Amino acid sequence: MQRRDFFKKLGTVVAVSAVAPMMSFAADEKKPKGPNEFSYEKAVEAITDGKGAKTSSKITLKVPEIAENGAVVPVSVTVDSPMSESDYVKAIHIFATKNNNSRCLAVHLTPANGKAMIATRVKLGGTQEVAALVEMSDGTFLTASQSVKVTIGGCG
Amino acid sequence: MKTGIKIALSLALLSSLSFGGEQFAMSDSDRAMYAEMLENNPADIMVAHGEELLSDMGGDAGLAKYLGVSESELPKYIAGFPRYIEKFDMVVGLGQALQAMMHDTGKKVLKLDSSDMNDMLAYTKSIANDEPINIDVNANQHMKDAYALGQITFDTKRGGRGLSCLSCHSPDVIGTILRTQPLPDLGVNNSGGTWPAYRMTKSNLTTLQGRMQGCMKNALLAVIPLGSPDIVALEVYVTDKAKGKAIAIPGLKR
């Protein structure tokens, strides 16, 4: 094989593999609707009673930039709060913004937690933003989000 | 025609090796986040279940007695598997030793591919946690033979694509990225000491032999049966690469 042909072929293959993650996401959209279909926008609207939430640096949302696989994506949310009787985090909601049902987990905390930090693992149907919505004890809502690239990776 | 497909496939492999890395390689902080997940490994529950199953057969003490070692020597002894055991006159993996114990104590013998067996094997190996792997491939002729067979099995190209274990785990390709994952050095990443592991893509506990079978399936190689001399030899060969590394069961793998 000529060297040039070799690279031409390589180029084609690379293009395909680069597009593959997006393709798999597009394919997901043809899937049947799940029993709990619920959009992120609808969820935020419902939880905040239409007030919406303010982006805040008080929230530390930790997710991987690139997920090893979409089936197990670690997520942790920490909120800077004294967790005292008068000032605490009431709830932390986690969303996979593009999943059929965007809602993943809603954690209702109390001052007895001592620290406003939660962690879990979510499934992501494709590359998307993961968002945290936090309800403070004074009734205000804060939010933070972070994008996660989901790739089809590895062997088996 | 067939050659054409072969070339296309090997090209596909090559391309992801050389270029996939730049685009999709994980950052160190991402990797650290996944490593942190070990703290709460879902397989901890399976290991606890394995402990219950072993306790039905006399627990650690029963196992030590069956293997002819004291309970305090048991961790060190387990850290030497696969090993030649005289009463079986063959080199066996831990799973087979458990099967023999089930048989000899009149219990139902679990299949090597059953989930109860995986749980039990994982618990049994976890008895040796923190113990360095001390497999001795020169202990006797049987172990020498197993090691040699393991190396041949590891290096031999098979299947339609002509792939061997070495194709992805030889020193010249180790570290290159294949579909977002760096190809691991099986010694450095302690394969011998971190399987059985929870596989996140499969949501289950898998043994080293089971993982090797998965590799063979994906590479379109005829799958070597669990517990066969060839796969035990492969386990011997791969485990020896991690000799001296501490056992940490259950592992957590993508």
Add this chain to the structure above:
Amino acid sequence: MEKVKSLIKIKPKKYKDGEVVKVSFMVMHPMETGMRKDKKTGKIVPAEYINSVKFDYNGQVITTMNVWESLSANPVFTIYMKINGAGKLTVSFTDNTGAVNETSTKIKPKG
């Protein structure tokens, strides 16, 4: 019905009264979305997911959770908890099929 396998882990293992510890609850559960097709039969696997979790420490509900199918199979839930005397931490959980389970661990602060 077979008991669902689960585990509560507290970190650090040794803790004092007043200390804030990390509590992780792990459970074996398929977390089926109701959208996945069985590869063999081609039929949709019915939804089966944990929908609520409750942490009860000596009779006080410290944390509750609403859970949906987007969590990974065999999920892990991590929260923090302020140690406030010896006793028991009970985690109870339900799933959408009506299954109810609970598991507990002893809380023994040292010093």
